[in-house]
Amino acid sequence: MLLRRPRQPLELTEVELREPGPGEVRVKVECCAVCRTDLHVVDGELPDPTLPLIIGHQIVGTDDHGRRLGIPWLGWTCGVCGYCTSGRENLCDRARFTGYTLDGGYAEYAIADERFCFEIPESYTAEEAAPLLCAGLIGYRAYRMAGDARRIGFCGFGSSAQILAQIAKADGREVFAFTRDGDVAAQEFARRKGAIWAGGSGEAPPEPLDAAIVFAAAGELVPAALRHVGKGGSVVCAGIHMSDIPSFPYALLWGERVLRSVANLTRADGLALFERLKTLRIETERTRYPLERANDALAALRSGELVGTAVLA
Numbered sequence: 469m470l471l472r473r474p475r476q477p478l479e480l481t482e483v484e485l486r487e488p489g490p491g492e493v494r495v496k497v498e499c500c501a502v503c504r505t506d507l508h509v510v511d512g513e514l515p516d517p518t519l520p521l522i523i524g525h526q527i528v529g530t531d532d533h534g535r536r537l538g539i540p541w542l543g544w545t546c547g548v549c550g551y552c553t554s555g556r557e558n559l560c561d562r563a564r565f566t567g568y569t570l571d572g573g574y575a576e577y578a579i580a581d582e583r584f585c586f587e588i589p590e591s592y593t594a595e596e597a598a599p600l601l602c603a604g605l606i607g608y609r610a611y612r613m614a615g616d617a618r619r620i621g622f623c624g625f626g627s628s629a630q631i632l633a634q635i636a637k638a639d640g641r642e643v644f645a646f647t648r649d650g651d652v653a654a655q656e657f658a659r660r661k662g663a664i665w666a667g668g669s670g671e672a673p674p675e676p677l678d679a680a681i682v683f684a685a686a687g688e689l690v691p692a693a694l695r696h697v698g699k700g701g702s703v704v705c706a707g708i709h710m711s712d713i714p715s716f717p718y719a720l721l722w723g724e725r726v727l728r729s730v731a732n733l734t735r736a737d738g739l740a741l742f743e744r745l746k747t748l749r750i751e752t753e754r755t756r757y758p759l760e761r762a763n764d765a766l767a768a769l770r771s772g773e774l775v776g777t778a779v780l781a
């Protein structure tokens with residue numbers, strides 16, 4: 469499913485299957501989960517995608533040697549810059565990203581640098597594992613940035629939040645879910661996944677939070693989240709793109725509240741998540757679309773009607 473130009477539907481077409489180069493693997497795609505970042509690429513909200521492009525960066529499949537591999541968003545880094553050599557390869561200026569500046573997984577095959585792939589635990593099917601590769605992984609990075617918050621808010625309850633809510637609950641945290649106002653389906657979904665409270669983003673939680681993660685791409689949620697965290701609390705923005713944040717009184721940040729973003733992932737984040745999942749089973753709710761209906765999957769995510777994660781399989 470090829471993106472020829474932003475703001476146009478993906479096109480079902482045939483492209484030549486190239487041979488993997490040195491250090492690369494060719495993976496027969498079993499499942500590719502849909503991420504909000506895919507929407508940002510298609511909608512032209514991220515600059516300079518490599519065109520034409522196969523989007524998709526939560527890929528699970530089997531390589532030519534029969535190994536089950538996951539291909540995530542971080543597809544390549546330079547390995548020599550100050551970021552790469554200080555454990556922050558997620559910030560590498562020369563990084564390449566699957567489904568953005570490298571071809572991704574809305575296809576029958578994908579080619580990836582082996583060093584950036586993850587081995588998928590046998591206990592997860594391809595469909596179960598695919599959402600872990602970005603929603604899980606970058607979500608887990610954001611979760612760790614939120615520190616040891618006991619009461620944690622998730623602003624926007626979709627693919628990432630459903631995974632994080634289960635990890636947070638297992639860690640003994642209390643999850644408070646904020647959805648679009650009146651989105652009863654999303655609020656019920658959040659409670660099913662372990663949230664102890666769910667309400668609209670215009671509502672106040674019953675008690676102050678220790679941290680909040682903003683998953684939704686709406687800038688006005690940032691001051692709202694700051695309003696809900698107590699002194700010393702953190703607000704972590706987990707998305708790659710967000711509408712402008714409205715100005716807000718300094719009093720919302722005062723009291724040593726912290727506002728930060730999380731960018732991309734490191735391979736160490738992936739290893740940490742998969743290590744955590746050895747003793748914790750994540751159950752995601754998913755809607756499956758055949759590959760040729762990728763545009764419908766994106767439309768469902770864009771409209772907000774999708775509950776859980778869309779997967780192409």
Ligand SMILES: [Zn+2]
Pocket residue numbers: 545546547548549550551552557560561562563
């Ligand atoms: Zn680098």
Ligand SMILES: [Zn+2]
Pocket residue numbers: 503504505506525541602603
């Ligand atoms: Zn993603």
